[in-house]
Amino acid sequence: MTEMDYKYTLLSSDSEDCQKRPFLFHVDNNNQMNLFAVLEVRRDNYRRWGGLPCFRKAKVYSIGLGLTVMSLVMASYILTGEKKGLLITPSPYQYSTVNNSGLLNSHVTDLSFLFNLSSVRDYTNMKLVVKTITSNIEFSTRQLPDLKDLVKYEQHMFSIIPSTFLPNVKNPCWYEEYTGNITADPYGTNLYALYSKRFRTVFDYLRNAFREHLYRQGNKYYRFRCLPYFYIIGQPKCGTTDLYDRLRLHPDVRFTTFKEPHWWTRKRFGEASASTLWDNNAWVYFYENATAEGEPPFLIQDFIHAVQPNAKFIIMLRDPVERLYSDYLYFGIANKSADDFHEKVSESLQLFESCILEYSMKSCVYNTTLNNAMPVRLQVGLYIVYILDWLTVFDRNQMLVLRLEDHATNRKYTMHKVFDFLSLGPLTEQKEAEITKSPASNTRRQADKNLGPMLPATREILKDFYTPFNARLAQEFKNDSFLWEKKSKFM
Template sequence: MPVRLWDKRCRIFAPLSILHTEKEKAEVVDIGVVQDLGVEFLPNFKNPCWYEARGTTDQHRARLSQITTNTPSSVLRYDKATQSELVLRCLPYFFLIGQPKCATTDIFHRINIHPEVVEPKLKGPHWWTRKRYGMPYTDKPVTLTEYLDIFNATKIGERDETDNATDWANTSPTSRASKRITGDGSTSTFWDSGATMTYIQSILTRYPHQPIAKRLINKRWNSHVKPAEKRMNFTVYEYELRGVVTDKNKDDGSKGVVLPFTVADVIHSVLPESRIIAVIREPVSRLYSSYLFFTKNANLSPKHFDDCVQSSIKKWNDCTKMYSVRTCAYNKTLQNSMKARLYNGLYSVFLEDWLRVYPRKQVLVVRMEDYHTTISTTMAAIYSHLGLRPLTADEEKRVNTAPVRNRNRKKSEIGKMLNTTLNALQKFYHPFNSQLAWMLGDSNFLWKDIQYSLR
């Protein structure tokens, strides 16, 4: 069903009051979708931070995001607060987006060992993809303020050892500098745009004349996209997968929304300078590890895994007979119906959407296998990508000798997958691996060095 995403006659920015009722405004934060953040990042901070009046609420930030450019900056940023009433707030500088069972927990821990990185209270808040929208992920939507509380802004804003204590104390907070950064390690950020798409679609449906889609596309275009991509027609999308899920009672339609926009567009709308680190792994071994780790209430075995894979491949094939590969990869209804999470290994599909939004230089793609083989080399590449200083010998030793986090031990208990399963999965993932290797210009992402060891 064709759906027009915007009307060229409308303004790009719409008042919040037009888009939501008071109750809806209190439930979901529109930052990155309908609104800008409404703050100015501190120019001397490497990490995206700002000062605001203590007790500032999400609704207050929403109002600030609609203040005109003629409003004095003191009001825009601080709401006439005195210096003693200001509190430092920070969003993440980098996103470790990875995939489940790709050593992201271990890598995130080692990133945070670096002296210039401030560890957040939680590795994976999953705010951008899930928690901000509430059910079914959490009882009520997690506010932006609650998300900001995860990041230790006070630590980011502390005086550096190289700063003169007296000069630093006599400097206005807004003029101080900081090289410290912090990050968000939610793996779902890479691939799970279901709630984001559903929410955007609900706005487009209720308010068809509000140019939300045009706003997101303009944000993307103003970044880096090539002229050819600007001619792409985003006015039509597939939004429901009917007939794919066996149990019709579980398909409410809304879970099948697939748009041209992903969570990457929403994050980029707020944080266009973010550094992205995608950690991925040979997809067949990743799927088996995921099965062993996530499958509950089942007698795990190679035969049970084969049954899950075969049924999931059939569902996928049924879907792609009716819809595009991208639509099937993102569709939440199909994802939830699969007993084996095939979609998590479709790296090329998800990465392409990230590279449509962020410049290639801001996106580092890491193979988990290389990380396991040469931890120090891989971590040095990640530190360089984040613009961090080289480690001293003692600091590097601490990184290299840190205990391994979140290791899966079930494989040794049930053995390798069946050869029939292996062959089916390698055939399934081959075109996606080929596309990924071409996209990155690196044949290592064909994983030929890994596939033989799986047998």
């Protein structure tokens, strides 16, 4: 089955029809009345009441009053985010979990369950969903692509990055001839420069410094180009920003202009994009789906390894249950609450279950349509799935895996592990104190803290979901701390 086939299986036309169709309320056992049926006024009724203008006016007034009350009630539900009562259009992302036939387009018929996901009443049902998911977990080894296939699909990248680099330089660096007009704006066509005021400020600096970094030899100009010596590749809401800010203070470290250029994952053109470990969502737009199971034919690490086989990677992880809630609070826009988070978790688990009943676990983890449909990013916390795929091309000694919980309680210890891993030079006591004792970066906003923790039922469901993945992670690295059995004090 192709990715396009799978896309339309997951988001079927039945779902779209359900979304377009207004909800029908049952008036009695035999008849249905459309919610907006009150707006349908037949002409023969007007003729029947033609001799009684007072009654006609009363009828009009009563209809207007009814509509006003109805509007106020609906507005109240919408503004408060309450979804337990009135919903005009059912969500297209609701699927059956009890007696699931395995079809991705099967819908829930029990409407009382459909519209009450935000309470703990669905606790038992969600436990069954998680049990179904975990019983279908299978860790498989991926087939590595040939280098010639990588070159075929990324000819431009392989044409501008040389196969050999300058000696005696820690980074992979080379000189590239600059054939452009040195008096013209080198970033005139770069859309990043128009992204925001902060980006415009950065590009103003780059523009002014550009000519100073050109090397002239004879009548030619050359640019000194480098790839990163190391990457901070994951995960979001696991402390990568704090690690990045502290590493920037080390005199031996230079980062890119932007912390997260997402060059490998989304643009292709030492970065610290916390999406590099897991984000392969763009593969369906770049490449043909060459596998019957719907798994990506190429992954990010295949291209990095092809040009940088000796690169180093730092991975920051965190209890995936807490990571998901932090991710929800950080990226959520409005109506955030523990109840809303519970509902979104329930919807996402149902979607994941529907996928894993038909396809391999890995194809579901990498499925772009599924990832975009889930209200919360469940897949990002499946750390071991991504790490095992990275270990198919890179050695384990090229990766440093840290836990946010350890970093939060003992920054000096984790930073020294990073310094040793990157073979950085020694620090003065003053500089070390500046790096290790500065306040934490990118912490939870006060408004989000005021929302309190997630519901106990939500936590228990997510713990059951992530436990087998955490167990495999702990086994791989022979470290039981990756089980996250003790509740973290870090929020």
